Structures are given as C-alpha cells and as structure tokens.
Amino acid sequence: MKIEIKNGRLIDPAQGIDRVASLFIAAGKISAIGTAPPGWQTHRAIDARGLVLSPGLIDCSARLREPGFEYKATLESELEAAVAGGVTSLACPPDTDPPLDEPGLVEMLKHRARLLNRAHVYPIGALTVGLAGTTLTEMGELAEAGCVAFSHADVPLADTQLLLRAMQYAATFGHRVWLRPQDPHLSKGGVAHDGEVATRLGLPAIPAAAETIALATIFTLIRETSVSVHLCRLSTAEGVAMVRAAKQEGLPITCDVAVHHLHLSEVDIGWFDAQAHVMPPFRSPRDRAALRAGLTDGTIDVICSDHTPVDDDSKQLPFAEAEVGVTGLELLLPLTLKWAAEERVGLPAALAKITRAPAALLGLHGGTLAIGHPADVCIFDPAAHWVVDRSSLKSQGKNTPFVGLEVPGRVKYTLIDGVVAGGLAPLPANA
Amino acid sequence: MTSNETPELPDAEATLLALVERMRGAVAFDAAFVGIYSGGAWVAERLAELIPGNHSLGFIDVSYYRDDYARTGLKGGARRSELKFDVDGATIVLVDDVLFTGRSVRAAINELFDFGRPACIELAVLIDRGGRELPIEADYVGARLAVARDLSIVLSRDNGRLSLTVEPVTNA
Amino acid sequence: MIRNPQLNANGELTHLLTLEGLPADVIRHILDTAEPFASISEREVKKVPLLRGKAVFNLFFENSTRTRTTFEIAAKRLSADVINLNIGVSSTSKGETLLDTVDNLVAMNADMFVVRHAQSGAPHLIATHLNQHRQTHVHVVNAGDGRHAHPTQGLLDLYTIRHYKREFTNLTVAIVGDVLHSRVARSLIHGLTTLGTPEVRVIGPRTLMPTRVDAMGVRVFTDMSAGLAGCDVVVMLRLQSERMKGTLLPSAGEYFKHYGLTPDKLALARPDVIVMHPGPMNRGVEIDSAVADGERSVILPQVTFGIAVRMAVMSIIAGN
Numbered sequence: 001m002k003i004e005i006k007n008g009r010l011i012d013p014a015q016g017i018d019r020v021a022s023l024f025i026a027a028g029k030i031s032a033i034g035t036a037p038p039g040w041q042t043h044r045a046i047d048a049r050g051l052v053l054s055p056g057l058i059d060c061s062a063r064l065r066e067p068g069f070e071y072k073a074t075l076e077s078e079l080e081a082a083v084a085g086g087v088t089s090l091a092c093p094p095d096t097d098p099p100l101d102e103p104g105l106v107e108m109l110k111h112r113a114r115l116l117n118r119a120h121v122y123p124i125g126a127l128t129v130g131l132a133g134t135t136l137t138e139m140g141e142l143a144e145a146g147c148v149a150f151s152h153a154d155v156p157l158a159d160t161q162l163l164l165r166a167m168q169y170a171a172t173f174g175h176r177v178w179l180r181p182q183d184p185h186l187s188k189g190g191v192a193h194d195g196e197v198a199t200r201l202g203l204p205a206i207p208a209a210a211e212t213i214a215l216a217t218i219f220t221l222i223r224e225t226s227v228s229v230h231l232c233r234l235s236t237a238e239g240v241a242m243v244r245a246a247k248q249e250g251l252p253i254t255c256d257v258a259v260h261h262l263h264l265s266e267v268d269i270g271w272f273d274a275q276a277h278v279m280p281p282f283r284s285p286r287d288r289a290a291l292r293a294g295l296t297d298g299t300i301d302v303i304c305s306d307h308t309p310v311d312d313d314s315k316q317l318p319f320a321e322a323e324v325g326v327t328g329l330e331l332l333l334p335l336t337l338k339w340a341a342e343e344r345v346g347l348p349a350a351l352a353k354i355t356r357a358p359a360a361l362l363g364l365h366g367g368t369l370a371i372g373h374p375a376d377v378c379i380f381d382p383a384a385h386w387v388v389d390r391s392s393l394k395s396q397g398k399n400t401p402f403v404g405l406e407v408p409g410r411v412k413y414t415l416i417d418g419v420v421a422g423g424l425a426p427l428p429a430n431a
Numbered sequence: 432m433t434s435n436e437t438p439e440l441p442d443a444e445a446t447l448l449a450l451v452e453r454m455r456g457a458v459a460f461d462a463a464f465v466g467i468y469s470g471g472a473w474v475a476e477r478l479a480e481l482i483p484g485n486h487s488l489g490f491i492d493v494s495y496y497r498d499d500y501a502r503t504g505l506k507g508g509a510r511r512s513e514l515k516f517d518v519d520g521a522t523i524v525l526v527d528d529v530l531f532t533g534r535s536v537r538a539a540i541n542e543l544f545d546f547g548r549p550a551c552i553e554l555a556v557l558i559d560r561g562g563r564e565l566p567i568e569a570d571y572v573g574a575r576l577a578v579a580r581d582l583s584i585v586l587s588r589d590n591g592r593l594s595l596t597v598e599p600v601t602n603a
Numbered sequence: 604m605i606r607n608p609q610l611n612a613n614g615e616l617t618h619l620l621t622l623e624g625l626p627a628d629v630i631r632h633i634l635d636t637a638e639p640f641a642s643i644s645e646r647e648v649k650k651v652p653l654l655r656g657k658a659v660f661n662l663f664f665e666n667s668t669r670t671r672t673t674f675e676i677a678a679k680r681l682s683a684d685v686i687n688l689n690i691g692v693s694s695t696s697k698g699e700t701l702l703d704t705v706d707n708l709v710a711m712n713a714d715m716f717v718v719r720h721a722q723s724g725a726p727h728l729i730a731t732h733l734n735q736h737r738q739t740h741v742h743v744v745n746a747g748d749g750r751h752a753h754p755t756q757g758l759l760d761l762y763t764i765r766h767y768k769r770e771f772t773n774l775t776v777a778i779v780g781d782v783l784h785s786r787v788a789r790s791l792i793h794g795l796t797t798l799g800t801p802e803v804r805v806i807g808p809r810t811l812m813p814t815r816v817d818a819m820g821v822r823v824f825t826d827m828s829a830g831l832a833g834c835d836v837v838v839m840l841r842l843q844s845e846r847m848k849g850t851l852l853p854s855a856g857e858y859f860k861h862y863g864l865t866p867d868k869l870a871l872a873r874p875d876v877i878v879m880h881p882g883p884m885n886r887g888v889e890i891d892s893a894v895a896d897g898e899r900s901v902i903l904p905q906v907t908f909g910i911a912v913r914m915a916v917m918s919i920i921a922g923n
Contacts, residue, residue, distance in 0.1 A: 199813040200623065202723040202750030202789060207814070271608055271620075271731070272724030316702055316732070318722035320749075492639065495651035495918075504615075504922025505653070508632070511639035518647070545648035 001043050002026045003418065004036070008048025008379065012055060013352035014359075014368035023053055025375040028418035032371060046420075048379055051412055054351050055367050056088025056119075056376030058358035060256055061232065062307035062329055064121070066109065068097025073309035073396040075109075078329065079118035081307075081395035083421045085330035086378030086411040088119050090307075091362055094126035095153035101126035101137045103145035110146045118421060120376075122148045122362055124178060127166050131155040136166055139175055148362050149176045149230065154279055154324075156184030164221050171227035176361075180232040181214035181239065182206075182280060191320045193283040197266040203319060206281055208236040215242045222251050230361060231255035234300060235280035237290030244299040254361055255299070257291050258306035259335040260326055260401070264288070268401060274315045274322035275401040278306075292343055295353065302361055303339075303353040305332040309397020327397035331388065333380060334407035341408065347382065375418035384410035441574045443586065443593035446557055447474065450573035451481045454524075454555060457571070462522045462553070463487040467539050468510050470528030470586035473593060474557050478526060487516040491525075496538035518547030524571075528586040530556040533567035558584055558595070608730045611739065615923040618730040618743040619916050621752040622793040630797060634762050637915035641908065643680055653918050654683035657714040661687045662704070663746070664720040669882065670746050673906070674717045674755075677913035683715075701725060702732050709733070715742045715921060723749030723786075742920045744913075750784050755916055756881055757790030759909040761798065763901055764836055766908065767877050771795065775802040777830050777872075778821075779862060780840030780889055781811045783851075787881045788840055789819070796820040806830035807862060810851040827862055834872040838879045839864050839890050847888065855888045865891040869899065877901045 003025040010021045010033065017033070024032040024040060031037050062082070065073040082090055092109075094100035100109070106123050113121035125147030129135040139150055150170055157163050157179075170177045190206030192198040198205040215231070219242070222229055234240060234257050243255050260278065265285045269276045276282060294300040308325025315322050328335075332354060340350035359367025366376055387406050390398040414421050464486050466475025472490045479488045494509035525539055536554060543549060555571040560578045578584060578597070585596050607624055611617040616629055643651060659678040661671050666689060678685045690704070705716065718726045726745035733741050747753040761771075768774055776795055782788045782805045795803045796819070805816060806824045817823055824830030831837065847855040869876065878890075878900045886892050895902060 194814045196815045196818040199815050200789070200819060202748075202752070202786060204750075205814065272727045274728075313700065316728070317700065318720065318725040318728055318749075320722050320724075495653045500653060500922055505636065505918050506922075508635045509639045511642050541652070545646055545651070547647050 001418065002041060003044050003046065004042040005046045005048050005053055005377070005379065008051045008053040010053045010369065011348050011351055012369040013348045014055070014356040015370055017369070018348050023369065023377070025377075025415070025418045028375055030369050030371050030373050030375050033369065046379070046413060050381065050383070051379050052347065052382050053369070054086075054378045054380070055355040055369050056378045056414065056416065057086045057332060057354045058362065058364065058367050059087045059090040059305050059307065059329060059332055059354070060302055060358040060361055061258070061304040062087070062090040062092055063095070063309065063325070064092050065309060066096065066112070067105065072311045072314070075112050075116060077394065077396040078307070078309065079113065079116050079121075081327075081329045081393065082119040083414045083416070084394045084411060086333050086380055086414050087329050088376035088378065088414060088416050089122065089362070089364060089366055090119055090329070091122045091124055091148060093124050093151060093153040095131060095155065099126045099131045099153075100124070100142075100147070101129050101131070103138070103141045106142055106145040106147055117416075119416065122146070122364070124148065125150045127152045127157070127177065128162065133157050133159055133162060136169055139170060140173055143173070143175060149178050151178035151232070152180070154180060156182070156187070158184040160217060160221070163217070164224065167221050167225040167227040167229070171225045176228040176230055178230040178232055179218055180280075181211050181218060181234075183210040183213045186210035186213065191277060191281065192269060193266045193281045195266055195284050197269055201269065201272065208238055208283065208287070211236045211239045211280065212242060215239055219246050219251060222253065226252065228252040233258050233261070233280055233306060234291065234294070235261060235283050235287060237287045240290045240294035240299055244294065244297075247299060254301045256302035256304050257295060257300050259303050259328060259332055259339070260306070261288065261291055262295070262303070262339045263335060264401060269319070272319040273401060274317065274319050275326065275399055275403075277319055277322050277324050278326055279324045292339065295339075296343060296345060301353070302357045303332070303336055304358070305329050307395070309395050310399040312398070315399050326400050327393060327395045328400070329395060330393055331400065331402060331407070333378070333411060334409040335402070337382060337409040338407055375415055377413070377415040378411060379413040379415075380409050380411045382409055384408070386410055438576060438578050438582075438597065440584070440595045440597060441576070443557070443595045446573035447477055447593060450555060450557060450571060451478065453571045454478065454482055458482065458484070458524055458553070459522045460484040461486070462524050463489055463516055464524050464526055465489040465491055465514065465539075465543070466526045467535055468492045471526045473586065473588045474528055475526040477593070478555065489514040489516065491539050491542055493535055493538035493542055496542045498534055498538070512542065514546050518543060518549055520548070520550050522551045523549045524553045524555050526555050528556070529558045529560055529584045530554070530569050530572075531560050531562050533563045533565035536567050537565055557586065560584060608727060608734060611923060616920050617739065617923045618726075619754050619920060620726050620730055620743065620745045622754045622757045622790050622797065623752070625797065627797050627799070630758070630761065630794060633758055633912070633915050633919060634765060636919060637762055637908070637911040640914040641911040643914075644910070650680045650682050652682045654678065654681035654921055657683045657921060658712060659683045659685050659715045659717060659917070660708050660713045661685060661717045662690070662708070662719070663688065664690045664718075664725070665747070667719055667747070670719060673909050674744070674746060674913055677910050677917060680910070681914055681918055683917070701728065705729050705732065709738055709741055713741060715744065715917065717744045717746045718748070719746040720748050723751035725749070744916060744920065747786055749786065750789070751786055752790045753786040754790050755909070755913050756787050757794045758916065759905060759912040760787075760791045760838065760879060760881070761794045762908045762912050763879060763905045764877070766904070767901060768835060771798040771800045774800050774835045775804070775833055776800055776836040776838065777804040777806055777834045778838045778840065779806040779827070779830070779864065781842050781846060782807055782816060782840065783811045783813045784843065784846070785840050791838060792819050792821055804830050804834070808852065827868055828871055831868055831871045834876055836877055836879065837864065837869070837872055841881060841883065842885055842889050844885070859888055863887070863889055863891060864894050866893050866897065869894055879905055882906070
C-alpha cells in the first residue's frame with residue numbers, strides 16, 4: 001500500500017520541518033517528503049488541506065488498566081482512545097494488579113496490545129516486587145520482555161536505602177529510573193494542595209515541601225549513582241526551580257508534567273469536584289505559571305496525559321474517598337495546543353513536547369517523520385474546536401474536569417505503521 | 432367583576448368607628464383582643480383603646496400555620512406571637528383587617544389552641560370583602576364591600592391613622 | 604463556573620451546606636426567622652405545624668448524639684416526622700455507597716436529609732446528586748462534614764453574638780484552639796466576615812493552624828494574651844482527645860497552660876466579653892470551670908438558640 005498525504009502542513013520537530021508538503025508512505029514507513037520517490041504510484045491519497053501532519057503523538061504515561069482493573073478500562077477501549085487522540089505510542093506505568101514486576105505479565109501485555117494492532121505499548125517495569133518497596137525486580141529479564149524503564153508509579157517508596165540500591169542496580173545495566181517526587185510522610189493522608197483552597201474546604205493537604213524534599217533526596221542519590229532519572233509529574237514552582245538548577249549542574253535528569261496541570265489549579269476543585277482529585281494535587285495558580293514557564297524554557301522536557309480511566313462509582317464519593325486520576329489520551333493534543341496558543345508557543349515547539357521529546361525519553365525509533373522511520377502519523381485540524389463531553393470520549397473512563405470546555409484540535413486520521421487506524425473522518429477512497 | 436373597576440373604598444377611620452359601635456356592649460367586659468399581624472394588630476390596638484372594659488391585648492403571627500407554605504415557602508420575616516395572658520378559659524376576640532377567604536382566620540384559631548383552650552373565640556374585622564373558601568363568618572364587621580379577586584385591600588398606618596388602598600395581587 | 608449547589612434556579616436557599624458564599628441577606632433572614640421560633644418552646648403546645656407530614660432523615664455517618672438530638676428536637680417542633688439513621692461507619696466500608704443509601708431513602712419519600720459525615724464535602728456530593736437527578740424537592744442540611752463546615756453551628760453562634768452584642772460591625776471576635784480540624788471555626792469565620800465583623804482572630808499553636816488561614820480574613824495569634832486583648836467575644840474550640848497528646852501537641856496539660864481559658868486570661872478581654880463553646884466541653888483542657896460556669900459564659904443559651912436556628916433553617920429550605 002502506497003499512501004500519499006497531500007496539501008497538509010507537515011511539522012516534524014525532530015527534523016526542523018514546518019511547511020506544506022506531501023508525505024509519501026510505503027510498506028509502513030516514511031518513504032519521502034515533498035516529491036515522490038522515483039517510480040512512485042499512489043494507491044491511496046489523503047487530502048490534508050488545512051490540516052497538520054505531525055509525527056504520531058507519544059504519551060509517556062497512560063494507564064490501560066490491564067491487568068486487574070478491567071471494570072475501569074480495557075486495552076481495547078483505551079487503545080481506541082489513543083488512536084482517537086492521535087497517540088501512536090504510549091508508555092504504561094506498572095501499577096496494574098498484579099503490578100508489572102515479572103516478564104510474563106509484560107509479555108502478555110505487549111502481546112495483547114500487538115494483537116489489537118493499535119497504538120504501540122511500552123510498559124514501564126516495577127522497580128520493586130509488587131511495588132511493595134522491599135525486593136528489587138529482575139530488571140534485566142523485564143527489559144528483555146519489553147520494559148523501557150523502571151518506576152514505582154504512584155506508590156510511595158519511603159525506604160531511601162532501597163531507593164539508593166534500586167538506582168545503583170538500574171545504573172549497572174544502564175536502565176533509566178522514573179520517579180514521582182513525593183515524600184510519603186508529608187503527603188500521608190493528603191488529597192489537595194496545602195494552600196488557601198484546602199484550608200477553606202477543610203481537605204487534608206499535601207505541602208509543596210513533599211515534592212521538594214523528594215527531589216533533594218533523588219538528586220543526592222543521583223550524584224551517588226550517576227543513574228539517569230526521569231522525574232514524573234512535577235507540580236510546584238519550587239520543584240521546577242530545583243530541576244532547573246539540577247540540569248544546570250549537569251545531573252542526568254529529564255522531567256515531565258501532566259497536561260492537566262498546565263491548565264488547572266487548586267481553585268478548580270470548586271465545590272469538592274472529585275474530577276479534580278489528582279496526584280500530585282492541583283497546586284496554586286503561581287505553581288501552574290511556573291510549570292508553564294519551565295516547559296517553555298526546557299526545564300520540563302515532556303508533556304504527558306497521565307491517562308487514568310476511573311469508573312463513575314469510584315468518582316462519585318466524597319472528595320477524599322474518590323479515586324484519583326483523569327482520563328487524558330484524547331485530550332493530550334487539544335490541551336497541549338491550548339497551552340501553546342495561550343503561551344504563544346509555536347506549533348513545532350509544542351508538538352516536540354509530545355513527539356520528539358518523549359521518543360527520546362523512551363528510546364524509541366519514532367517521534368519523527370524522517371525517511372525510513374515507521375509511518376506513525378497524526379493528522380489533525382488545528383482550527384477545529386470541540387466541546388469535551390462524556391459521549392465524545394472513546395475511553396471507558398469519562399473522568400475529566402474538562403467536561404464542557406471548548407478545546408482546539410481535532411484528530412482526523414491516525415496512521416500506525418502506515419495503516420489508517422482511526423480518527424474522525426471516514427477512510428478515504430482510492431485515488 | 433373585573434379589576435378594571437376600582438372599587439370605592441370607605442374611610443378606614445370611619446369604618447373603625449362603625450366597628451367600635453357594633454362591638455361596644457356586645458363583647459364581653461374582659462374579652463382579650465388578639466390581632467393578626469400586621470393589619471389586624473393595628474386594629475386590635477385601637478379597639479382595646481376605644482372599647483371600654485378590661486381588655487388584654489395580644490398579637491399573633493400565622494406564618495407557621497398557613498396552608499400555602501408548600502407552595503410559597505417561608506419568604507417574609509415571621510414575627511413572634513405574643514399572648515401575655517392565659518389563653519386557657521379566656522374569651523378571645525380575634526381581630527383582622529380584611530376578611531376574605533377565611534384561611535388566615537383558620538390558621539389563627541389553630542395557633543390559639545396551641546397556647547391553650549379558650550372558653551370562646553369571636554371574630555371582628557374591619558372589612559368583609561366576601562369570597563369565603565371556608566365556613567367562617569365574622570361576629571363584628573366594620574364595612575362590607577365587593578372587590579375583584581385579583582385585587583387586594585391593604586390597610587396602612589401612618590402616624591397612628593389607618594387608611595385603605597387597593598393593590599393588584601402580587602404573588603400569582 | 605459551577606452554580607452554588609445550595610441555591611435553586613431562583614437564587615433561593617434550598618440546601619444548607621456551608622456559610623461560605625451565602626449573601627449577608629440570606630444569613631440575616633435565617634437569624635431573623637429564628638427569633639420568633641425561640642418563643643415556641645414557651646407555649647402549651649411546643650410545636651407548630653409548618654413541616655407536618657414531612658419526613659426528615661437524620662443521616663449520621665459519624666456519631667454525635669448531641670447534634671442529632673438538637674436537629675431532632677427542631678424537626679419535631681416543626682411537626683416533621685424524624686427518622687434517625689446512625690450509620691456510624693464510613694460509607695465505603697459498609698458496602699453500600701453513600702449515594703446508594705441516599706437514593707434508597709429518596710425512594711422512601713424523604714423530604715430532607717440532615718447529614719453528618721467524616722469527609723469534607725459529603726453533603727455537597729449528596730446535594731449535587733439530588734440536583735442532577737431532579738430531586739429538587741429533597742433538601743440537604745449539613746450537620747458537620749469533616750473539617751469543612753458546620754453551618755447550623757455557625758448560624759447559632761452568629762445568633763448568640765447578635766443576641767448579646769446586637770451589631771457585628773464593631774466587634775473583635777477571637778476563636779481559640781484547634782482551628783486546623785475545626786468545621787465550627789470555618790463556618791463561624793465565613794459568617795462573621797460576611798456580616799462585616801471588622802476583626803476576627805484565631806489563636807492557637809502553629810500545629811493547629813491551617814496553612815494560609817489568613818486568606819479567610821482572620822488575624823493569626825499564637826500568643827493567647829495578645830490575642831484576647833480587647834475582645835468582645837471569645838469562642839473556645841473543643842480539643843479532640845486523640846489530639847491532646849501526640850504529634851500536634853505534647854500534652855493536654857501544656858495546652859491548657861498556654862491556651863486554656865482561665866479567669867486571669869479572660870480578664871484581658873473587654874469587661875462585657877461573652878464566652879462561647881460549641882460543646883461538649885473539656886473542662887481543664889481548653890476551658891477552666893470558673894469561666895465555663897462564670898457570668899460571662901453564654902454556653903447554655905447557645906444550646907437553646909441552636910434549636911430555634913435549626914428550626915429556621917429547616918423551615919426556610921423546605922419551603923424553597
């Protein structure tokens with residue numbers, strides 16, 4: 001199958017391309033940009049006039065809920081959501097039930113995902129067995145089975161001796177460790193940012209110091225071990241400042257922010273809206289501004305959705321009892337575009353945060369439209385605005401605080417390995 | 432009858448005197464006068480002044496006893512009912528400004544019984560405008576007149592002087 | 604922005620969940636309405652037929668005999684039928700969810716829920732659920748949720764202050780003790796600031812002060828003497844026994860030494876100061892018996908006023 005995508009604005013941050021050009025795809029790979037290769041014959045043409053052609057999006061944190069939480073979501077439903085959101089690759093954290101701590105589970109997940117022939121799935125392995133914080137996992141075996149990194153997901157790892165050893169062991173084999181900086185003691189029982197809103201609403205709070213203390217611990221241990229660390233879900237202004245300084249110092253770190261943290265703050269809890277119960281908590285508007293600034297200046301490398309589908313029953317509880325998380329695969333692109341428009345960040349720079357940068361983080365042969373690379377492509381209409389509502393989401397999780405919000409950017413086609421996997425528009429007829 | 436015809440209203444002070452004439456000698460010497468807030472309370476005060484005898488004075492707010500609570504709620508500020516005499520065994524003249532459907536009087540009688548068991552209750556009103564929805568009649572009436580149902584007769588007090596006006600019914 | 608779930612489409616009070624954001628007129632209307640209710644207990648028949656035939660469910664997920672009793676008396680004086688449900692444990696551990704419980708009781712034709720819950724926001728969840736399912740004839744009164752709000756206690760505190768001081772616009776009010784965990788303090792602060800109280804103080808050790816409490820419009824004092832100076836009203840908060848010794852405070856004795864209200868410390872306030880306490884009191888922990896039983900104490904009148912205030916709240920919201 002030879003596909004020609006015509007008349008679209010082709011943006012590839014990895015190659016520095018931003019111009020109207022045709023994209024030629026053959027045998028599932030990018031075969032040319034601009035002019036057709038010699039002897040080319042188009043089997044199928046897609047007219048992308050007015051649309052943007054971007055590398056398929058890469059989401060470095062999306063929970064698919066399998067195994068263990070199939071009542072919240074399934075691989076089928078969430079990979080459908082990924083395709084609808086233009087996401088062609090995603091990394092899933094190990095906090096399934098059982099956690100991704102042994103090769104068989106990882107292989108099964110990879111196998112199930114491959115059968116569905118949708119977005120590529122890259123599991124993050126558990127750092128300790130059962131995420132219990134006592135025994136290291138077989139990282140070598142897990143890496144062979146397909147784990148691209150190791151993390152402790154959102155489960156607190158209070159034992160700093162174990163953390164040090166996990167980092168030493170991962171460094172031995174060159175694995176990257178992903179950590180969410182949150183001190184387990186200062187965050188114990190907390191459900192909201194320790195600020196005006198939590199005080200007014202009487203919600204148990206998590207101070208910003210929970211993040212900064214954890215960062216200081218992690219940085220100290222990195223200096224001991226030289227392990228590469230990816231910091232997940234930064235949330236505070238102080239945290240951004242510390243990461244900036246650590247990068248200047250030359251520590252081998254990268255970091256991400258969840259896209260909803262770019263838009264919401266503690267204020268959005270409103271009258272105890274459980275949809276705004278997330279971890280880390282939405283912090284103050286000042287923190288949000290610092291996250292945006294950190295993203296613009298490169299302190300924060302990657303934007304992720306931190307996709308966490310939650311069933312309605314688990315959300316329809318008093319705020320503190322409601323399960324944390326938001327559904328996000330289908331909102332990653334719109335909310336990134338909204339941030340870019342508000343901060344006057346150009347499309348190439350914005351798309352880099354959800355294509356090239358996460359590809360580098362995950363060590364993927366993707367995130368670009370370079371010739372010879374897999375033809376994972378997201379074709380979207382940047383001018384189309386739509387209102388988020390439950391029925392418009394393919395994810396089984398309808399849990400988002402953005403319901404009712406008008407957002408920019410509608411995905412028209414998602415191509416995975418050169419195959420039109422889905423999107424809004426019907427499949428194009430043969431040219 | 433329609434509200435296009437504004438009725439001829441009698442002078443309130445003259446009507447009060449007519450009511451006093453009808454009550455004088457007819458009410459018990461020790462009858463207590465209980466006015467229904469707010470117009471009936473003003474009338475009761477005047478009656479207690481003008482009618483000879485040993486008349487205790489009381490005031491009653493029927494907000495908690497109204498039968499339209501389910502429809503209209505508790506909007507206006509209720510006032511404290513004040514009955515500073517022993518209701519048990521008392522002869523009571525309930526006093527209201529305008530007798531219309533009879534529902535306020537029904538509420539007032541119910542409320543009186545929550546204070547005790549009166550020996551006898553009579554009813555005195557300044558104006559009887561007809562239109563009863565309950566089997567209630569006044570014992571003493573200042574004046575009778577017919578008014579369209581969508582108009583209400585309002586008693587006002589200014590410097591102690593009573594006056595009557597007609598207003599369209601506010602809550603439909 | 605989400606509409607305030609306490610108000611119906613006409614802006615009338617249909618649930619009472621918090622005093623935060625309630626217009627001053629609405630608060631004054633409740634206090635004015637409570638005033639005549641206070642006299643009903645002096646009658647031969649201590650009830651009025653306002654809520655006759657209405658079913659009021661006391662839905663207590665957290666035990667509190669005292670608060671439940673005051674609501675029960677208030678509802679009964681309004682002639683409502685009162686059904687007490689002491690669920691006692693958290694909704695999740697019981698198997699049935701909070702909203703399932705509510706839906707079941709709505710199916711039994713409940714007209715009003717009086718809700719006490721250990722989690723902040725639980726009454727909001729119920730009210731929002733009822734609004735979304737068009738059960739707008741069913742009303743919710745928050746009888747205390749977590750650390751968040753105890754609006755009827757706040758209202759009876761306001762009623763008590765107004766009864767003795769008439770105006771709020773010239774008062775200095777101090778709230779002393781465990782503000783961090785206190786829904787009573789939060790509700791009273793909102794009420795006082797809404798009604799124009801020029802100085803509201805909170806006094807206590809830093810471990811018992813929530814972050815940025817100053818943003819609620821109060822001045823923070825850690826020194827009891829400085830905080831009490833010139834006060835017209837002193838409100839003592841209850842110190843829960845599990846917090847008397849541990850990570851928040853070293854001992855009840857040290858707490859009493861610094862923050863217990865004694866006659867000596869009270870002498871720093873204005874001579875006509877009134878002393879309030881939401882009850883139940885811990886004598887010798889937050890308050891000396893000589894103050895609790897002294898001539899400046901209005902702690903028992905607070906209890907009496909509480910019934911009238913709760914009657915007012917129920918009769919206003921049930922009619923909207």
